[in-house]
Amino acid sequence: VARNQSGKPSMFSAIYAAVESIPRGKVSTYGAVARAAGHPGAARQVVWALHTCHGRLPWHRVVGANGRILLRGEAGLEQRLRLQAEGVAFSGGVVVMEGHEFQFRSRRAPGKG
DNA sequence: CGGGTGACTTCCC
């Protein structure tokens, strides 16, 4: 577990755990992961975490708002292929969030849950 | 402490 110089766990740890918690066949957004990690607005740090752990995390399960693939070049293609391989549906080049967006343990809008 | 950077997000036209 990565820690800060102060000794307390950094957002890295929270973000890391959040990304790891995304089950196969589901996806989430940078913002949602940041929220689930307890750091709303830290979407950019999610990118940082993914980069730091590129290869250790299901990075392909993290997409941009509206299920858009933000990666460039082959990376973007690979992400899409990986998601499709997991059964994630695409429409018009973007992920069908409707039913594929992973809902973290009661973090987003209260709704019915 | 300041400046630049990044797989972001939201608001407006």
Place this chain on the structure above:
DNA sequence: GGGGAAGCCACCC
């Protein structure tokens, strides 16, 4: 649908 701007946070120099 595309472009511009502001907000956000941590890493690196």
